[in-house]
Amino acid sequence: MRQFLVLLCLAAPALQAQSTGSAAAPARSPSGPGSGALSQPNADPFPSTYKAPTARAVLITNATILTAAGPQIDRGFVLMRDGKIVSVGSGAAPAAGDAEVIDANGRYVTPGLIDTHSHMGAGSAPGGQALSDINEATAPTTAHVWVEHSVWPQDAQFPRVLAGGVTTLQILPGSANLIGGRSVVLKVVPSTSVQGMKFPGAKYGLKMACGENPKRVYAARGPSTRMGNVAGYRTAWIQAEAYRRRWDKWLGDRSGDPPARDLALETLADVLRGNILVQNHCYRADEMLQMVDIAKEFGYQIRSFHHGVEAYKLADVMARENISGSLWSDWGGFKMEAIDGIRANLALVHNAGARAIVHSDDASGAQRLNQDASKARAAGAAIGITIDDATLIKWVTLNPAWAMDLDSRIGSLEAGKNADVVLWSANPFSVYARPDRVWIDGAPRLDRSDPRQAWRTDFELGYVPAASTQAGGRR
Amino acid sequence: MRTPKLTALALLAVIGASSLQAQETVAITGGTIYPVSGPRIENGTIVLTNGVITAMGANVAIPAGARRVDAAGKWVTPGLVAPVSSLGVVEVGAVTDTRDASSRSTNGIAAAFRVWDAINPNAMSLPVARQDGGITTVGVMPSGGFVAGMGAVIDLRQGVMVDAMLRKSPAVMVATLDNAAAAQAGSRAEALAKLRTLLRDAREFNLGRVRYDAGNMRELSASRADLEAMQLVLRGTIPLVVNADRASEILNVIALGKEFGIRVVINSGAEAWQVGAQLAAAKVPVMTGAMNNIPDGFSSLGQRQENLGLLRAAGVQVAIVGNGAGGEDNFNIRNLRYEAGNAVAYGMTWDDALRAITLSPAEILGVSDRVGSLAVGKAANVVVWSGDPFEYATQPLHVFVAGSDAKVMTRQEMLTQRYRTLPVKY
Numbered sequence: 001m002r003q004f005l006v007l008l009c010l011a012a013p014a015l016q017a018q019s020t021g022s023a024a025a026p027a028r029s030p031s032g033p034g035s036g037a038l039s040q041p042n043a044d045p046f047p048s049t050y051k052a053p054t055a056r057a058v059l060i061t062n063a064t065i066l067t068a069a070g071p072q073i074d075r076g077f078v079l080m081r082d083g084k085i086v087s088v089g090s091g092a093a094p095a096a097g098d099a100e101v102i103d104a105n106g107r108y109v110t111p112g113l114i115d116t117h118s119h120m121g122a123g124s125a126p127g128g129q130a131l132s133d134i135n136e137a138t139a140p141t142t143a144h145v146w147v148e149h150s151v152w153p154q155d156a157q158f159p160r161v162l163a164g165g166v167t168t169l170q171i172l173p174g175s176a177n178l179i180g181g182r183s184v185v186l187k188v189v190p191s192t193s194v195q196g197m198k199f200p201g202a203k204y205g206l207k208m209a210c211g212e213n214p215k216r217v218y219a220a221r222g223p224s225t226r227m228g229n230v231a232g233y234r235t236a237w238i239q240a241e242a243y244r245r246r247w248d249k250w251l252g253d254r255s256g257d258p259p260a261r262d263l264a265l266e267t268l269a270d271v272l273r274g275n276i277l278v279q280n281h282c283y284r285a286d287e288m289l290q291m292v293d294i295a296k297e298f299g300y301q302i303r304s305f306h307h308g309v310e311a312y313k314l315a316d317v318m319a320r321e322n323i324s325g326s327l328w329s330d331w332g333g334f335k336m337e338a339i340d341g342i343r344a345n346l347a348l349v350h351n352a353g354a355r356a357i358v359h360s361d362d363a364s365g366a367q368r369l370n371q372d373a374s375k376a377r378a379a380g381a382a383i384g385i386t387i388d389d390a391t392l393i394k395w396v397t398l399n400p401a402w403a404m405d406l407d408s409r410i411g412s413l414e415a416g417k418n419a420d421v422v423l424w425s426a427n428p429f430s431v432y433a434r435p436d437r438v439w440i441d442g443a444p445r446l447d448r449s450d451p452r453q454a455w456r457t458d459f460e461l462g463y464v465p466a467a468s469t470q471a472g473g474r475r
Numbered sequence: 476m477r478t479p480k481l482t483a484l485a486l487l488a489v490i491g492a493s494s495l496q497a498q499e500t501v502a503i504t505g506g507t508i509y510p511v512s513g514p515r516i517e518n519g520t521i522v523l524t525n526g527v528i529t530a531m532g533a534n535v536a537i538p539a540g541a542r543r544v545d546a547a548g549k550w551v552t553p554g555l556v557a558p559v560s561s562l563g564v565v566e567v568g569a570v571t572d573t574r575d576a577s578s579r580s581t582n583g584i585a586a587a588f589r590v591w592d593a594i595n596p597n598a599m600s601l602p603v604a605r606q607d608g609g610i611t612t613v614g615v616m617p618s619g620g621f622v623a624g625m626g627a628v629i630d631l632r633q634g635v636m637v638d639a640m641l642r643k644s645p646a647v648m649v650a651t652l653d654n655a656a657a658a659q660a661g662s663r664a665e666a667l668a669k670l671r672t673l674l675r676d677a678r679e680f681n682l683g684r685v686r687y688d689a690g691n692m693r694e695l696s697a698s699r700a701d702l703e704a705m706q707l708v709l710r711g712t713i714p715l716v717v718n719a720d721r722a723s724e725i726l727n728v729i730a731l732g733k734e735f736g737i738r739v740v741i742n743s744g745a746e747a748w749q750v751g752a753q754l755a756a757a758k759v760p761v762m763t764g765a766m767n768n769i770p771d772g773f774s775s776l777g778q779r780q781e782n783l784g785l786l787r788a789a790g791v792q793v794a795i796v797g798n799g800a801g802g803e804d805n806f807n808i809r810n811l812r813y814e815a816g817n818a819v820a821y822g823m824t825w826d827d828a829l830r831a832i833t834l835s836p837a838e839i840l841g842v843s844d845r846v847g848s849l850a851v852g853k854a855a856n857v858v859v860w861s862g863d864p865f866e867y868a869t870q871p872l873h874v875f876v877a878g879s880d881a882k883v884m885t886r887q888e889m890l891t892q893r894y895r896t897l898p899v900k901y
Contacts, residue, residue, distance in 0.1 A: 125770050156770050212569070316897040333600065333806030335569035341806075342887045343607070352897065363769055371813065374867035382870065383891060431816030431865050464770050465749075465777045 039247045039261045042275050046148060048198035050187060052441030057081035059096040060423060063104035066393040068111050068412035078109055080419035083441040088413045102437075108427055110393055111413050112167025112420030112440065114400035115366050116279070116326045117306050117359035120158060121151035121186075121194070122171060125363070125459070131155075135174035136181065140218045141236050143206070144263035145181035147173045151194040156464065157363035159455040162188045162446055164367030165422040165435040168199065170404055172306075175209035175281040176217045178232040182267055183207055183279055185404055187440055190455050203405050205303070206271050208233070210282035210291060211337045230290060237298040240268030248273075277303040277405060279326075283337035285313035292321055304403040306359060307331075308349075309341035315352030324355035324403045328365070329376040346373075346395065347380025350387065355399040369396040374429035389429060418442075500524045501878065502537040503859060506546030511553055511834045512848035521551065523855035526878035531851055544873055544880075546859045552829065553849050554611025554856030554876060555812060555864075558762050558794045558836035559742060561805045562601060562613050563594035563629070563637075577619030583659045584673060587700035588624025590617040591644045594637045599886045600805045605631040606882060608809030609864060609871035611856040612642065612837065612846050616649055616716075621658040621666065622673065622697075623649040625704065625713070628840050630856065632876050633883055646840045647740070648708050651718040652728065653774045667727055672696050674735050677705035713841070714738035716762070720745035720774040729757045740839055742796070745775035748782045751789025760792040760839045765818035767798070783831065784822030794836035795828070816865030828865065 036045055058080050065073040067088055077093035079086040087094060124131040133150030136142045151171055161169065167188055173180035183205035186197040214232075215223050223229045243265035250258050270276045278295070280302050282288045288305055295302050304324040305311060309332050311318065311325040318325060327349065332341020350356035358373045360366035373395045377387045394411075401411025410418050419442035426433040438446035447453055456466070501523040508519040508531065522530040522538060530536075537543070566573035575593035578585035594615060604610045611631055617624035625645035632640050650670060651657045658666035676695040680702040686692045687699075695702060707713045717728045720743050729750075732739035741747055744761045747754060754761060765783050770776040786793050795818060797811035798804060815828040823831070837847025845854045855878035862869040873880040884892075893899060 342891050344891050432820045
């Protein structure tokens, strides 16, 4: 991908302005056309309005810390202030001034968990057609849709995954389509708008899907076969490459009328520019290997294979091509392309040197990513692959952060990173562990000892007994 | 059209020296035994003879010639009992030809449907459930429609035909309320009315067989075969398992049971915790999961993970259904024990949780005389675990069904072995 871009830049020096991101929207008078009149790389017409609430500094002491950035720290401390991690270490805690001091008493502290694969808000509780906004299943290629326009912030599933220690979610369009549209990265926080949940500065993703789903959904009009699927991807990328060239040329020389803007091709062009990350739903190894070739043919990078129940069959290739695996611990069997699911999948992918990620695709599973990781580790242990807690935590924190190109900002407890932190009641890889407290950007978002503060969505008011959403219960 | 014959044959290649039929004596020694029906036994011994538990205790003489299984430092429990599954009747969910859990009835009533007639003893998930999950007994349940039919209980024995696996058939009758569409009704109330009509018609049919055969009876709401099958419910031979979630609908089911003098069991029961006292008073058991807390329908707005613990606290008999950790009730029924662990995390006692995946489901399904607890005279369905069975790090080391702990290489293990080292060598 990088090499391909470099070659393009050499051939057309005018493009370099684009690749360094300096192509600001042209100045317009307030009454003139908005920036949307033009196809801009990295356009941001629905900008994040998220702001972390001001919060008191927090010092957690006497904690067992899985930082996702190094070995386990026993009897350690974490200091967070102004939304960032200030310091993490063992031994004597630093003076923390007016910070709230929490004695973890040996309890575990981890980064906030991250799920690369969710449909929350797009497929909201309580379900039914009225809240079914995941698949724009009207054409096999719908690169023009953005899933954030489906997200209902009042989906009662959001507070439940927060109570599972999840602080960041990637919401994806469904897998009915070959190219399903843009993903969006959200912080798990209450908000009136989806913009208020959007992770500031996060890249978009592009959902692509292999195999049975598209060919089943479009059996009547096509594609109805896997070869039809592949022809569909390639056709779309050919159009996208032409569009990208056309627009990059115009953005470079501003000569004549701008080309016509096309929502779908604009998204695909930004994939080719490296601005949007490909998140590829794919089950079978042979199909994943074909997707790798398609990515090379058109010069983009697949950031993560999602579901990938056969990832263990090409784990070496994933490691070589720097493709992560967003996987379940043990789902399988529900359709032909899933019958080769094995519990050692994640462990084998990890063992081959590729990034293993526990994903959910499910609002119930998303509440227990830590448990799924633990289950997958046990399967590895059964075949001689040993993974310690300090490494395992990366499967639900740093590795998913990487899959969204956010690993420099979240996913580990290191000075300067966002203070997304979970304090667990026990070792998070125990079935009995539950998050006691959760912070996002240093702001307290969950305290299980105080159910009155539990986040209740608008939908839940009146409809859902308060008791059933209490994060409280027994410790 | 499926051609897994080679795989099926390979499955029969037994690993290890144990015989399939367990004509042997085994002594499991030194483990911590959780009999469920009695107090924990430290450093205990269990003797299995010809498929039956013949001795158990802290001071048990080991018969000469017994094969010894050292369980020192290990946990020993009854084989787990999964009350609701589609094991053996659904192989690949999306492949119609492998789905045998439902009937195509015209009016949603299929009481005479016997789901066990289609159980495939070579189903890939059977040894997985046993060897990964420590599950030795499962309820195989019909699904779909309004009165879905009759379910059975099987032991997960390896290498035998279905007749040798069947422990009880029929074990239950399954119906769905709280869902007008399933009942082909216009409302929840009409669905309930249809079920009440079916029970009345079945009773009338039974009292007037001569008139029925002579054609002198008004038209009844179900076929003769279905009316006949419903007699098992009316006589109390088998319970009526009703899928219902809303608290008010659960109360309707309790009332239905009283009205007809039949045994009812609630399955799913999302809001059962709201009517725990009524369920306890009516002695109506509940089968539900421990990992559901999403208000995923207007019948389950009150769904919460504390459900099981609260029901136990109210004195309700509960069994845990494995349905929260991957959806599939065949491929991943092995995860039942983690469901129990989550129940504990949400307020159930550990002992209650173990009972809810062993003796309680056995009682609800009517097979507790032989399975679900460890006691002399019971079937030798025993699991030796490396630790706490609810924990992810724990593995079942020996799973005895009818006295045999023979293991097979599962299809998943074959795939794992094949791809353990890449590049693959076919």
